[in-house]
Amino acid sequence: MNVIASRPAPQYPPHARTYRYDEIDREFLAERIAEFSDQVARRLRGELTEDEFKPLRLMNGLYLQLHAYMLRIAIPYGLLNATQLRQLALIARRWDRGFGHFTTRQNIQFNWTKLEDVPDILRALAEVDMHAIQTSGNCIRNVTTDEYAGATPDEVVDPRVYAEILRQWSTLHPEFTWLPRKFKIAITGSPNDRVAAQVHDIGVLAKRNVAGAMGFEVHAGGGLGRTPLIGRKLRDWVPEDEFLGYMEAVLRVYNALGQRDNIYKARIKILVRDLGDAFVEMVEREYATMPRDPYRLDPAIVAAIAAHFAPPPFAALNDIAPPEDPEFAAWASRSVRPHRQPGYASVTISLKPVGGIPGDASADQMEVVAALAERHSFGEIRVSHVQNLVLPHVRQDELFAVWQGLRAAGLATPNIGLISDIIACPGMDYCALATARSIPVAQRISERFADLDRQLDLGECFVNISGCINACGHHHVGHIGILGVDKRGEEVYQVTLGGSATNDAAVGELVGPAFSYDDIVDAIETIIRTHVAHRALGERFIDTYRRIGLTPFKEALYAAA
Template sequence: MNAISKPGLPAPSYPPHARTYRYDEVDREFLQERIAEFTGQIERRLRGELTEDEFKPLRLMNGLYLQLHAYMYRIAIPYGILNATQLRQLAMIARRWDRGFGHFTTRQNIQFNWTKLEDVPDIARALADVDMHAIQTSGNCIRNTTTDEYAGASPDEVVDPRIYAEIIRQWSTLHPEFTWLPRKFKIAISGAPHDRVALQVHDIAVQAKQNAAGEIGFEIWAGGGLGRTPILATRLRDWVPEEEFLAYLEAVLRVYNALGQRENIYKARIKILVRDLGEEFRQRVEQEFARLPKQRYRLDPEIVAQIAAHFAPPPFAALPDNPAGFAGMLAGNAEFAAWAGRSVRAHRQPGYASVTISLKPIGGIPGDASAEQMEAVAALAERHSFGEIRVSHVQNLVLPHVRQEDLPAVWQGLREAGLATPNIGLISDIIACPGMDYCALATARSIPVAQMISERFADLDRQHDIGECFINISGCINACGHHHVGHIGILGVDKRGAESYQITLGGSATNDAALGELVGPGFAYDQVTDAVETILRTHLAHRRPGERFIDTYRRIGLAPFKEALYAAA
């Protein structure tokens, strides 16, 4: 963001210890200029001076989509980090200009699905008041970089990925060469050995590492993606030194920008280029990397240190693990213990924990939160998590830094807000796109299918008996619900004017990344829940002690599930 700074733009009042990147006057001035520009374009559209075709590329550059029933405004939440002030502002926007809800997405952003075009300038100004915007949340550009929702908190973390996600954000925002790429472009970065960001299905995947000398470097992958041609990423380099990080990303993007198939939207993603060129793609990247003037792209350690300061640990207290109040609640309250068993995660700081907040209540819409719920989470974050909230790529929220002694109070607050469903990682913790209820591209419904499945398996004891199992649902071949990498993937398609749902099994988005196998012919809308029931009964009939669904599937293969599903056919 390179606007000329002008004095007098007020900074938001943030929670004192929230570790989110904070804009300076240059950033804020740029946002005001961008809002004024887009406001003028909206006014011309409302007056009929721009046709919808002329307006479309302008609105997409500003995160505004035209859906089935209304405009949808997608708001950027860089690498999924919010502070309480920002979340309260999103709640206000939901209440004032939407229908009282926001929808958190698999790119760690939030969408408002009932936006009126004439309200967009006011929403944009409200976002800018808290250092937020919707730029580069759509269009053929570098989208929001996603990262681990437990960054800075997880015991297994080697490198804090937030630092480099922010560096990518600053590098990629309004990058003059990458504003009109062949297609949209998605980057994910992890700083822990356990993949919690679905690295293998991204256009560029970055694994931050440390070598034996304590130096930071990056393993770089490219060419992953889902949609109509699902492909897992290809490793380009085992080690890129920190100072050369941006230069190497620049080289990858330049090769793609030059050779991507712009003439065919279905072949325009980098995954097709990487697949078709094979080893030649890596060689071209290395050649481009060698040509780049390294000093121009050098990542200065002083800049890294300045950005890292924004993500310094909050002022943790010296606390013991498993304090008496927490341990007593675990022993004496079965409901609390069930919630803690699914929602509370170990923290790198003794006496603290991370809390995952399920946005998947039984029968609810996956990823939706009401204005009141957002305000409740903001209040809990201020009281118990240094004012910080995270959005996960599986459409839940996280309070990253909670004292263990405060967990009973957090649980009680979440219960009162309807946010204490203890189903994290279970079959009702479903990823689902908006589907045909909202999306103009969808060919089938996703939300009602997710609701029916979660209602069928509403008994939490039954869910715990089934164990870890991830169900992902997409309402069209674009795969916004990531169905290819669900343990059970469900894809809705149009078949001669009726909804038909194809089922895949065995997908995974973690270290053992895999694309699911198609079981056979699709199922009608009213058959999907029964099909899932059959799949899970088959799992229970064949599993060995301690096996998850994915373990059972990999051991016995597709055949027993397919036989059970089509036995009556």
């Protein structure tokens, strides 16, 4: 019997709410690892060329980057338990350089992977029911959702249930393994979009009608990259039992008509943009021809999966006032969110220290978070699509202890939602596709705006940075977006303003000519000073921008030109 399949199931923290693999899942992973291990061995022996090996490694989440292989590990809908996070820390320490990078798809990447070590890493992941399948390639990627799912007071339904249903439906789907291009789905169960639904290939808003029945609002054709577009609403209401059938119809139309002959026009957003209402009509016609029973989402299946995400055993508590400690209060004002259960709160852990690399966490820090999750959050951790971590279920009377633990590990930066809470891709420090550096720009901006009082005075302001047109840093939807490009061998940075990834999704406007690497931070300073000069009382950056428009910012930026 296979070693992995026969190994006892991992011992998870009591009450940890993650989907548990069964023997079939584990047997599949064991077979997949054995297959890829043989392929790795053949590549190392020279029996496979890089061109022959490339599609095989991409099917297992392995990229060849500037300096080494990068392994991207799936964290379905951003949900981890403490056992899994400790295993990621072990992998970082044993096979990488002691840290990992959390991404905007709620995954983790290890950037210094040796090819010969990959089979051992995959086996270590399988020990805790994790893998790297479908984290790359032209397939349905990791389904993302709200990092506060199951905890937030504004939630209508827990979207993790349906994210898991989508994961099971999409994994190795025989029709959708070789799509025209990669495909990304996000789902939220709240009327307040925290998943950037409208800039995904498919964005889903789970909701209830006036009778209390479950259903879904479905958008398609959103996306960033070379051609940033906001998605089109396909349907305002898809009943729960028709959910998978309707998703299948959307994918079928895209799979049949996507432009496979042009990589720059192969995403579904181009198809939706070009066809407009005709795309919606095609989906409806396709769905009308599909037999209902094979695709009907059985309520018993929904209930069985929902049982994995049942609320933890909360204590009967009342809300309490926080301790009177100024430093703790400053952290709590940005990092602590209300919870749907009285006496509890959700804690967002910033992975954006001043001068740090956005999204990076060391092995030691991962172990600290795992321990805090076991003691204070029912063993549960979430990864956010803005590259932070979350402890979703913390007793209010234990918040001070959590803060002390985070502070000792360098994880208590009180900047959530502020200008230094920057989204950034790895850029040219790691990525073979990048045309400019992202990380140093993010570090310099966070250092320029390090003063917490200044950040708090500015209020909510999202800065997103990408190192190439592929927009892995989501720069198009940042309040301030920065895109690094190569101009005759020099790194220059284009700036967009007014982007948004929430309910009022918008693509930012280009302000004008690009700025050099040396000048980009001063340009951001000028943008912020212009905002402060024009803002009304209590206005966020995005509010000021929408009220006064691009011209005042453009005039300030290019006044001396």
